[in-house]
Amino acid sequence: MLTFFRSFFQSKVGIAVTLGFLALIAVAFAASDITGSNFGGVAGGDNAAKVGGQTIGTGALSQAVSNAFEGERQRNPTLTMQRFVASGAITQVLDSMIDRNAIYDFGKKVGIVASDALIGSELAKIPAFLGPDGNFNDKQYRGVLAQQRLTDAQVRDDIAQGLVARQVLVPVAFGASTPFGLARRYGELTLEKRKGAIAFIPSEAFAPNTAPTDAVLAQYFKANLGSYIVPERRSIRYAVFTDDAIKGARAPTEAEIQQAYNANKAAYAASETRTLTQVIVPTEAAAKALAAEVAGGAKLDAAARAKGLLPNQLAVTREQLTSQASAAVAQAVFSAAKGTLATPAKSGLGWHVVKVDGVVQKAARSLADARGELVEQISIKLKRDALSDFTARIEEELDQGGNIGEVAKELGVTPSVTAPLTADGKVFGKPGETVPADLARVLQTVFLMEGEGKPQLAEIVPGKKFVVFEAADIAPAAPPPLAQIRPVVAANWAREQGAAAARAAADKTIAAIAKGMPLAEALRSAGAGAAKTEAIDASRKEVAASGKVMAPVALLFSMAQKTTKRLEAPRNDGWFVVRLDEIIPGKLAANDPLVAQLASQLGQLTGREYADQFRKALRQEVGVSRNPAALRAVRERLVGGGN
Structure with a gap:
């Protein structure tokens, strides 16, 4: 439920990244194999950012982004570095590294540190560093570091940062609570009902009828190369x-045959296997009493179960029984005839009462x-x-x-x-x-x-x-020649042109509605009379229960009453015009059990928000500066690396 709320209000929580151990190396150790790159100095300066008295080098940033890319590629094998970087990966990884350095710098100032012993205990928890016996193995540790091109100092510094982050941020978030009045208001939002309409103006309705010139299409293709990259x-x-x-x-020699026979003489010797029903009792008196009962005509299995004992069946040779029980038990069992009860005998387990159910004789086998x-x-x-x-x-x-x-x-x-x-x-x-x-x-x-x-x-x-x-x-992953995909690119160009015209139509529609014109009439006046319109009359709870919340519906539930907004559809498909006519507030009793449940859940989210705010405050406290030239160089190095 709260996830649904937060998707509407677009709140962001960053604490999970900051608290995670091993920002630099965790992904690398999770992956089965990392090819890595030799990230030395990068043009644009050696430092990507400065955090308080510490610096984040371009090499460390490049390595962290590459490790994150390899980890993501375990889940998405066709992912390219170009697409990964285009998604904002460099910024996200750098933000995480800045946060960790800022927290670490603050921790040093106020005396919060991670001891060598504590760092060592964390190292011993990483599966990649454990030997066959389950304990930390220094040789394996050094080998993994060499494979990942990391140093012991890098790993220990990274773990230290994670430990300090935990000590700094966890107390900030701990014990946060939310008043019941606020929780009740959140609960009432789930019952809130909204009425309005969503119209979709498709780009294709406004796409140009004439084909683009070669120059126009080439320029469009160049500006959108990232959209046409095919995987490696x-x-x-x-x-x-x-x-x-x-x-x-070759065939076996006579000597080899003789040697194999001699090595397994026991397997070819004569043997006797007996199938038995056995009951073990603690005392000789109990064994004799049970044996006497069987001698009187009772079945051993039934007599044993009547006394709460559990008989078991087994098939053994004399040697096996001697090993499992004792020589005395084996002597008694193999002296008894088939179908008879052996004389009770003792082993370390107790007294054995055994009935010989069957005897299988195996004759000796000669070499021939x-x-x-x-x-x-x-x-x-x-x-x-x-x-x-x-x-x-x-x-x-x-x-x-x-x-x-x-x-x-x-x-x-x-x-x-x-x-x-x-x-x-x-x-x-x-x-x-x-x-x-x-x-x-x-x-x-x-x-x-x-x-x-x-x-x-x-x-x-x-x-x-x-x-x-x-x-x-x-x-390598790269866009194909324009000539090879010209029809696709031309269609995308036409869709983009149509999307621009559809946006203008949406703006005209909104302006007409602001003057009092109904939605349908406003669409017609803007030249979008063919737009599909859907009426909305639902509560937040009903929308959430339907599964995936579509973007225009989410927008409708974040708007003010009697307002109209536009929203771009994915892939230049068109524009939505969202109109909210009426908000009907929900009602929730103060003693409703949902209020207490929401107060608890909101308390956890409040703690995260406190930690997130504290994290941002630490950036301002210690001072953060970025090197745009170095970041551009890192981007060019990564994207130009053939991934």
């Missing part, structure tokens, strides 16, 4: 082969008897070893500059090349087509390769099926 595409050259490619694996089985087992191992040697040789050939064509010729297979693929496994330009199943496991690796013609070997089905693959053709 990579083709994969590959050759698939199976373990059948291993030819001429087991020969076929042994030959099969050894042959499988020999083939597996040969396959391991073979794949190792292929990998060595590839490492030394071999190519897929040569390997495929050696294997007797024909290499293939896929159509251009995007990072999410889709065939570019062919809806519904995806990466071949044999390549699904190597797709991510292909998109992490630094260039073309660097083949690798991978398993498709462990020990059975393999693939040699490489990036055959890499097309």
Whole structure:
């Protein structure tokens, strides 16, 4: 409910970003692999911002943005750095870093610090730094830092900032409360009802009928390049082969067969397995009493259950029973005939009362008897070893500059090349087509390769099926030539021109309504008589219950009565004209349970607002300045990096 309110009032909460640990490195450690970049000095100055007595370097900012990009690309594989930066990522990341530095600077001034011991305890909680035993592993820690191109000082400073931020901001937000009167007013807003209408003036109704000139279209295309960027595409050259490619694996020798037989003599020796029903009791007297009852004609299972005991069934050899119970129990059980009760015997678990349900005798098997089985087992191992040697040789050939064509010729297979693929496994330009199943496991690796013609070997089905693959053709994320998409660009230009005319029509409509003209008549007078109009008569609660709140509806619920506003539709599709005729206030009793619930929820949001205001006040307290030239340089460096 409160989320719904805040979407109407456009409030913003930034505390979550500030309190999060590891702003610089957290995303990097969450990602499975980060290629990274060497962010040294950037033109425009080495400092992106100054916060109190501290500076934020362009290298640190670039690295933080890149790490955030890689983390986001885990969720959206086709995301490009251009689109990421265009969404405001640099500003958002820099704001977070400024806040953390401002809080840290303030904390030092008032004596709030993070000790080395506390920083160490936080390090020990990061899964990427833990060894197989679940404890902090310094070697692994250093290895991860080297992989991410981070220093120990960077990581510890970042954790220190997070710890100080927590100590500074949590007390600010803690214990905030909201008066019941305010909570009641919020509750009444859910019952508030509004009446009005929403008209949509489509751009296509005002789009020009004449095509744009080449110069006009080229200028439009250049100004909107970011809208036409297609994701990075990579083709994969590959050759698939199976373990059948291993030819001429030798047969087992007599010595190997004899050795395998000797190593498993116990498995081929004569053996006896007995199936048993067993009950364990604590004393010898209880065991004898139970045995006597069975000897008198009772069933062991029923007699045991009648006493609250739980019998169990098992199948064991003498050696197994000796290990599980005791030699005495095994002697008693294997001395009893099939269908009889063994003499009660003791183990560390208690006294065993056992009935022999069945006896299975297994005759000894000679070397001649087991020969076929042994030959099969050894042959499988020999083939597996040969396959391991073979794949190792292929990998060595590839490492030394071999190519897929040569390997495929050696294997007797024909290499293939896929159509251009995007990072999410889709065939570019062919809806519904995806990466071949044999390549699904190597797709991510292909998109992490630094260039073309660097083949690798991978398993498709462990020990059975393999693939040699490489990036055959890499097309970086970029807009296609205008000639290639001219009809699409021309249509978008026409829509933009139509949107401008639709906006003018919306303004004329609003001006006519202000003079007392009804909405429908005002639309006609503005040349938008074909606009679709929908009457609105609903409460906030009803709107929220309908699911997603459309933007013009949200606007209607934030307007003053008897007012009219316009709102742009996405993608230059047109303009909305929103008219609010009447507001009918909602009523909520002071003792309604909803009031107390809202007071509690609003208290939490109030605490966040306090922390957000405090955060902004700290910026003013310590002083913040940004370096526009350095920020432009960071942007150019990131966008021009081929992502």
